[in-house]
Amino acid sequence: DTGVSQDPRHKITKRGQNVTFRCDPISEHNRLYWYRQTLGQGPEFLTYFQNEAQLEKSRLLSDRFSAERPKGSFSTLEIQRTEQGDSAMYLCASSYTSTSTGELFFGEGSRLTVL
Amino acid sequence: AQSVAQPEDQVNVAEGNPLTVKCTYSVSGNPYLFWYVQYPNRGLQFLLKYITGDNLVKGSYGFEAEFNKSQTSFHLKKPSALVSDSALYFCAVRERATDKLIFGTGTRLQVFP
DSSP: OOSOEEEOSEEEEOTTOOEEEEEEOOTTOOEEEEEEEOTTSOOEEEEEEETTEEEEEOTTSOTTEEEEOTTSSOEEEEEOSOOGGGOEEEEEEEEOTTSTTOOOEEOOOEEEEEO | OOEEEOOOSEEEEETTSOEEEOOEEEOSSSOOEEEEEEOTTOOEEEEEEEOSSOSEEEOGGGOEEEEETTTTEEEEEESSOOGGGOEEEEEEEEOTTTOOEEEOOOEEEEEEO
C-alpha cells in the first residue's frame, strides 16, 4: 500500500501520560499536514511541514504538543501530559507542491482516548 | 480569512432519489474547492475538486459538484443515491500559500432503502 499510513490507529491513555503518533506520507510528497478532528466536527488544522521544515503552527497547538519531521520523510506528533480534552482523531495528510492544485491525501487517522 | 459553510448537519434521502449536499464558501480571489467523504472510524477520501474551467465537476462514485461563483456555492450532487453513500461529507477550501485545507463542519448523509 503506497498511501499515507498512521500508527497507532488507536491509543488509550491515562491523563497526564505522554503519547506519540507517527505518520508515513506518500513517498514522493514533500508536504505533510496534521489535523485534529473531534466528534461531530470537521478536521482542524494543527501544523504542516515542507520537507523537514515546520512552516506553520495553529494556535490550537499548545505547548504540550510538538511535531517533528526530522529527515523530511515520516513525522511524529507528541502530546505531553495528556488531558481529557485531547481526546480526538489525529489525521495526517500529505501532498506534493509541484501539483499545486492537487488534493491532500489522508491517512486513516490515530484515535486518542484520554481517560 | 477563507472559510466554508455547510448549512445542513444531516441530509436524508431515499435510495434512488437525487441528493444534494450544500456548501458555500468565502475566499478572496479564485477558490480551490474540494469535497471529501469520511466513513466511520476512517480517514478522509477525496471525491472531487474545482480549480478552474467547467463549473460542473465530476468525481468518484458518481458524485458531481456545481461551482456557482455568483452564489459562492459548491454543492455536491448525485443523480441516484445508494445506501452505501451514507457517510459524513466535508467541503473544503484550499489556502493557496500553504496548500492547507480549511474544512466545513460536515454534513451527515443518510440514505434510506
